[in-house]
Amino acid sequence: MHSTMKIIKKILELTIFLLISFSVLISQTKRDPRSVALAGTYTTIADGIFAVGYNPSLLAYQQEKPFMLQLGGFDLGVVGNYISLSNLYSLSGDTLSNYEKDLLYDNFKDNGLTFFPDFHMPYPGLNFASGNMAFTSNMLLMSDIRIPSGLLRLLLYGNANDPELDLTLNYEILGVNEFGFSFAVPYDQFAVGMTVKYLQGLFYFGIDPDSSYANLVTTDEAVYGEGAYFIRQGFGGSGFGVDLGLSTRETNGWRAGFSIINAIGSINWNKPSMVKDIFAGSDNKYGNEDDLWHMTWGGEILDDSSAVLYTYSIDSLSVSSLTSDSLFSSEEQIVKDLDKDGNLNEFTTDYPALFRIGVSRRLPELVIASDLVTGFENRFYARKKWKWSLAVESNRFPSVPLRIGYCYGGSDFKEFSMGFGIHKGPIIFDVGMAFRNGIWIHTMKGINLSMGVTITSFGSRKDEIQDVETDGGPLPGPVD
Secondary structure, eight states: HHHHHHHHHHEEEEHHHHHHHGGGGOOOOOOOHHHTTTTOOTTTTTTGGGEEEEETGGGGTTTTTEEEEEEEEEEEEEEBBOOHHHHHHHHHOOOOOOHHHHHHHHHTTTTTTTEEEEEEEEEETTEETTTTTTEEEEEEEEEEEOOOHHHHHHHHHHHHHHEEEEEEOOEEEEEEEEEEEEEEEEEESEEEEEEEEEEEEHHHHHHHHTTTTEEEEOOOEEEEEEEEEEEEEEEEEEEEEEEEEEEEEBTTTEEEEEEEEEEEEEESSSSSHHHHHHTTTTTEEEEEEESSSEEEEEEOOOTTTTTEEEEEEEEEEGGGTTOOSSEEEEEEEEEEEETSSSSSSSSEOOOOOEEEEEEEEETTTTTEEEEEEEESSSSSSBBBSSSSEEEEESSTTSSSSSEEEEEOOSSSOEEEEEEEEEETEEEEEEEEEETTTTTSSSTSSEEEEEEOOOOOOOTTTOOOOOOOOOOOOOOOOOOO
């Protein structure tokens, strides 16, 4: 058992380094305070520039409203699948029984231990809408960290008689500027909309799944295995994305709609770009002390052609050689990520897509909305499972709208959110907060905070003007 713990410690070294190195970057795709307060229930009720990223077709119903300009804001959050005050308290004590270990491992056996930090900041003054068109610009930082269930099983049960354990870590961090132009076209009973986005990649750092593997075979007599993690980086990425949406005209307060966010979207890395030139500093050479910003590994500066290769090998560690450390070997080295011609290896990361469908009912002092959302891959903010949400917004006091929302995505994801706004003349100030993966402070496994300030014309925002049915002729004149 003592030797098994040594092995676990060695394998965890890389994991701990990654978590510590980038945990300071607590930094879903597009969000705003109102959407956070409504648990993301936005497919049919988003307004103005905030329709971008949810359903661009809603811009078609803005012709009778003044322009909207976002002065600034921020949105940050982090969520995992286990760590909470309640769960940490339940682990307190000297030892865990086998029953307690089984209960603990049930949380990890499908997806491992996960963390998803993200940060979203709209660029001040560069997000505005007028009529059925909008221009938006945002900076996004997203991380996807997963510790494999095999490593957690080894940590809990030790050298058990198990089949081969998959110890492949998942780690990605992505920084991107997203610039979008959105427009919508209204028809008699519905509207369609589109957002075309230019994706300016700032940086990418992560474990390449195609070039990495790790395993460990445990039996009653021996432990053996090997692994390699290829950690690559990219700068100066560029790509394009497209959002599509459709929504019905509001009829008796009812509206329905759907959208596909990032129906097309990817970023190609390691091409010449202005971003890399800015990072390179005054000498125009990236990878030295003159840089405005660069990544390091073990105190060594990584240039744009550098990657990190971490390998380990456990060679037939058995009960007869428990005290030998030479049977476990590991190595980390900085290698060059170049093609056969000596050029930077270009690679592509997909921008995860989301499918949204929703319905809402607008009452004189209340808006009730519900959404269903799913992704097409388990990556960053997207999950290959349906998520249902329900939200209510009270407009009894128009200058101080109150919001509350609830989201359910199976046994491993729940969200309770709330927020308010202060609307005075042209000023719109909104605040939103969500307890992520839990509905109480002691059970939540993450949190989302969002705040923003927006201005409109001095006429403020007004509800959509409903069409009045006529026979198409002139209105009757006054009678004397």
